[in-house]
Amino acid sequence: MSNHEIVLYHxxxxxxxxxxxxxxxxxxxxxxxxxxxSKGExxxxxxxxxxPLGKFPTIVHNDTVITEQVACYIYLAxxxxxxxxxxxxNDLKRGAYLRWMAYQGSSFEPAMIDRAFEREPIDPVQLPYGVSVHSKAFCRPGEFDPTVTLYFPTRGYAYEKASHPRTMASPYRPAA
Structure with missing residues (x-):
């Protein structure tokens, strides 16, 4: 493995x-x-x-091992x-970015899983992820839309049947 090679175990x-x-x-x-x-590999x-958890994703880069989905996203970005x-x-938007990245794994994805498996709604006070899946109250005025930033984690995963476009966008990506 070269010094710059990334290996993704998937x-x-x-x-x-x-x-x-x-x-x-x-x-x-x-x-x-x-x-x-299925073969226990x-x-x-x-x-x-x-x-040691035997989970995916696992990335190896320069002899550094990165596990957990959101950690891999942040590391690669x-x-x-x-x-x-x-x-x-040093970008002033970094705090909001990190907040939404953490939100993806702790709130957004669990909400999408609940919706994908058509679980019955529960009292919003009891929701572990804070707001209803149907809520539009994801961000404060002036913040970037988390559905854009959080899109790449869920594309191809449990909620692929959602009507997302097949191209990705980022508020930080230069315009083509």
Whole structure:
């Protein structure tokens, strides 16, 4: 593995799908290693040495192992900052960006899973993700639309049947 090679360990129908799409959108070279969960390949001693939880996605870059979907998104967007998928460390929009990235894994995705599995609505006071899936109150006036920023994590995952366009956008990506 060269010093700049990214290796993505992936299994279909996992959170690794969004990371794979992000790598494609970034247009950077990477090696894809697909493991078959039905054969227990994610429980092999070799893979568990990288990720003791045996989960996807798992990225290896320069001998650094990055796991967890949102951590992989942030790592890759920061690594290739010039591609425009994230604000820089000193950008005033960085705080809102990080908030929405954390929101993706802790609130947005669970809400989409509930909706995808057609779970019965519960009292909003009891919702673990704070607002109804049907709510439009995702951001404050003047903030970027999180559905744009949070789009790439869910494309191709549990809520693929949503009517999203097949192209991606970022408030930080330079106009083509």
């Amino acid at each position: 299994s279909p129908q996992t959170r690794g799908t969004g990371v794979m799409y992000l790598l494609e959108e970034l247009g950077v070279p990477y090696e894809l290693k697909v493991l078959d969960r 994610n429980r092999s001693p070799e893979f568990l040495a990288l990720n 920061d690594l290739f900052l010039e591609k425009g998928w994230a604000p820089g460390l």
